[in-house]
Amino acid sequence: MTEKLLGSIEAGGTKFVCGVGTDNLDIIEKVSFPTTTPEETMPLVFEFFKKYNLKAIGIGSFGPIDIQKESATYGHITSTPKIAWQNYDFVGAMKKKFDLPIAFTTDVNAAAYGEYVAGCGKDLSSCVYYTIGTGVGAGAIQDGRFIEGFSHPEMGHMIVRRHSDDQFKGCCPFHDDCLEGMAAGPAIEKRAGKKGQELSEEEPIWDIEAYYIAQAAYNTTLILSPDVIIFGGGVMKQRHMLAKVHQEFEKLINGYVKTPPLKEYIVIPELDDDPGTIGCLALAKKEIEFS
Amino acid sequence: MTEKLLGSIEAGGTKFVCGVGTDNLDIIEKVSFPTTTPEETMPLVFEFFKKYNLKAIGIGSFGPIDIQKESATYGHITSTPKIAWQNYDFVGAMKKKFDLPIAFTTDVNAAAYGEYVAGCGKDLSSCVYYTIGTGVGAGAIQDGRFIEGFSHPEMGHMIVRRHSDDQFKGCCPFHDDCLEGMAAGPAIEKRAGKKGQELSEEEPIWDIEAYYIAQAAYNTTLILSPDVIIFGGGVMKQRHMLAKVHQEFEKLINGYVKTPPLKEYIVIPELDDDPGTIGCLALAKKEIEFS
Numbered sequence: 001m002t003e004k005l006l007g008s009i010e011a012g013g014t015k016f017v018c019g020v021g022t023d024n025l026d027i028i029e030k031v032s033f034p035t036t037t038p039e040e041t042m043p044l045v046f047e048f049f050k051k052y053n054l055k056a057i058g059i060g061s062f063g064p065i066d067i068q069k070e071s072a073t074y075g076h077i078t079s080t081p082k083i084a085w086q087n088y089d090f091v092g093a094m095k096k097k098f099d100l101p102i103a104f105t106t107d108v109n110a111a112a113y114g115e116y117v118a119g120c121g122k123d124l125s126s127c128v129y130y131t132i133g134t135g136v137g138a139g140a141i142q143d144g145r146f147i148e149g150f151s152h153p154e155m156g157h158m159i160v161r162r163h164s165d166d167q168f169k170g171c172c173p174f175h176d177d178c179l180e181g182m183a184a185g186p187a188i189e190k191r192a193g194k195k196g197q198e199l200s201e202e203e204p205i206w207d208i209e210a211y212y213i214a215q216a217a218y219n220t221t222l223i224l225s226p227d228v229i230i231f232g233g234g235v236m237k238q239r240h241m242l243a244k245v246h247q248e249f250e251k252l253i254n255g256y257v258k259t260p261p262l263k264e265y266i267v268i269p270e271l272d273d274d275p276g277t278i279g280c281l282a283l284a285k286k287e288i289e290f291s
Numbered sequence: 292m293t294e295k296l297l298g299s300i301e302a303g304g305t306k307f308v309c310g311v312g313t314d315n316l317d318i319i320e321k322v323s324f325p326t327t328t329p330e331e332t333m334p335l336v337f338e339f340f341k342k343y344n345l346k347a348i349g350i351g352s353f354g355p356i357d358i359q360k361e362s363a364t365y366g367h368i369t370s371t372p373k374i375a376w377q378n379y380d381f382v383g384a385m386k387k388k389f390d391l392p393i394a395f396t397t398d399v400n401a402a403a404y405g406e407y408v409a410g411c412g413k414d415l416s417s418c419v420y421y422t423i424g425t426g427v428g429a430g431a432i433q434d435g436r437f438i439e440g441f442s443h444p445e446m447g448h449m450i451v452r453r454h455s456d457d458q459f460k461g462c463c464p465f466h467d468d469c470l471e472g473m474a475a476g477p478a479i480e481k482r483a484g485k486k487g488q489e490l491s492e493e494e495p496i497w498d499i500e501a502y503y504i505a506q507a508a509y510n511t512t513l514i515l516s517p518d519v520i521i522f523g524g525g526v527m528k529q530r531h532m533l534a535k536v537h538q539e540f541e542k543l544i545n546g547y548v549k550t551p552p553l554k555e556y557i558v559i560p561e562l563d564d565d566p567g568t569i570g571c572l573a574l575a576k577k578e579i580e581f582s
Contacts, residue, residue, distance in 0.1 A: 064548075079549070124440075125440065126439075126440040140514075142433075142436070142438065142439075142440065143436065145433070145434065147433060147438065147514075147515060147516075148417075148433075148516055149415075149416065149417040149433065149515065149516045149517040149518045150516055150517070150518050150550060150551055150556075151516050151548065151549075152516060153513060153514055153515065153516050154512075154513045154516070154547070154548055155513055155514050156513075157513050157547060157548075158509075158510050158513050158514060159450065159451070159452050159506055159509060159510055159543075160450065160452075161450050161451075161452055161453075162452075174545050174546070174547040175543075175545060175547065215450055218449075218450060219449050219450055219510060219514065220514070221445075222444060222445045222446055222447075222448050222449050223431075223438075223444055223446050223449060223510065223511070223514045223515065224438060224440060224444065224514065224515075225438075225439055225440045225441055225442050225443060225444050225445070226440040226441070227440045227441050252450075252466075254465050254466060255465070256445070256448060256465040256466065257355070257442065257445055257448075258370070258442070259441060260441055265441075
């Protein structure tokens with residue numbers, strides 16, 4: 001009999017990434033499908049996993065989601081703006097097809113967990129992982145547990161202070177000029193009239209962007225005091241950004257808190273595009289221990 | 292032989308409150324001394340505890356402090372603006388006089404712990420406790436553990452967005468108009484020319500104050516998602532404040548996150564002036580189990 005494998009679903013707002021891997025968190029296969037409707041997307045997910053002999057599945061989903069195990073709607077995607085997915089019983093649908101231990105958390109928590117077990121957070125006791133892309137989200141881990149309470153964090157919507165050169169109204173449908181409304185990819189595109197990856201490194205918009213990301217790092221430092229803060233997602237693929245974020249962070253903190261050296265403290269992901277998949281595999285593995 | 296007791300030291304910026312209590316967290320005696328210098332204040336602490344047969348002591352200290360057990364300066368007060376206490380080896384000094392298990396955390400963590408074990412957080416899995424007084428500080432607990440990493444949180448210095456009617460520059464020596472710089476007692480006094488407790492409930496300054504406190508609650512909700520947020524300290528003794536904070540919080544969150552009902556979610560301390568003492572007693576008791 002062959003070794004049973006771990007399954008991973010990174011359910012993002014634009015695409016689903018499904019993968020299988022081993023107990024060592026080595027990825028054996030990884031595929032992706034566009035996120036359209038449950039009726040279209042989920043059969044592709046089921047089909048993919050049917051080929052494998054699995055022992056557990058880890059799901060990191062876009063949200064908001066219900067993570068309270070005692071809740072009647074545990075495992076559901078809840079009030080998402082994606083209407084087709086509202087109140088979708090994600091864990092229930094998977095359980096019907098695969099009678100296995102299933103871990104369920106947010107997509108950003110899963111990515112945070114990947115970096116925590118196998119990336120920038122590997123030898124540390126805590127980490128926070130942000131993705132700055134189509135939206136802004138973050139997950140936090142301390143001593144192997146997610147930071148959570150009545151629900152999961154929604155750090156992307158924290159309050160930021162407006163940059164003095166920035167007249168952009170902000171594009172968060174709930175809060176206009178919160179972090180996501182000012183710093184996610186669409187905010188860059190709406191200001192500049194083109195996508196971030198088409199803008200030169202000299203554009204002043206990157207200084208504005210760094211100012212907002214540095215505020216996220218600053219508030220995260222003061223509220224969670226983690227061992228490392230990781231910034232991933234499309235916007236951070238602009239590799240010149242990290243040095244700008246360090247500079248703005250130093251100005252904000254103004255010597256008040258003695259953080260670890262910034263090059264080790266505010267970083268980009270070590271697992272490139274795989275923190276989510278590796279995190280889901282690791283969560284699947286952990287779920288077996290607890291089930 | 293009489294039952295051994297637990298000792299408690301709430302080392303605040305203005306006064307030290309020392310207490311002794313039982314395993315049930317009943318306070319037997321409580322005294323306070325002004326916080327002047329270690330040479331003056333600490334002998335009063337030693338003298339007080341000498342009268343009792345103690346088994347452990349819990350300390351909640353003003354900070355910043357070193358809470359990393361493996362650090363060479365563990366148990367020290369570090370870069371405080373109170374020069375006499377800079378680099379003071381608090382735990383070391385106590386250990387010299389009392390060879391007992393000693394718990395050491397921040398004053399706000401201790402108060403958070405008190406509310407967590409015996410107050411508003413008693414039946415919940417997480418809580419955050421803010422004190423809004425001479426300064427602003429907060430402690431957070433999830434599943435019995437403090438939220439911390441490279442150091443303890445310093446939530447009082449988070450970024451806030453300026454109220455449109457507020458021209459006050461802010462009085463934080465590090466960040467001018469951070470939360471503490473805009474919302475602590477001295478900021479109210481500097482704006483109004485008199486102390487908060489001398490101002491009528493109708494003064495518009497309370498709306499401004501509530502706006503800043505609501506931002507603290509908002510960012511705390513998005514970053515930690517705790518089961519309850521408790522606001523204590525002198526400023527919150529203005530009992531009309533809580534309803535204003537609820538109103539401002541609702542405007543800020545704008546339906547994005549479904550928190551528990553606000554009357555249960557954003558609250559004042561249940562333990563009145565004792566969360567710190569009760570928290571230190573509980574931490575002392577816990578320290579025995581782990582030592």
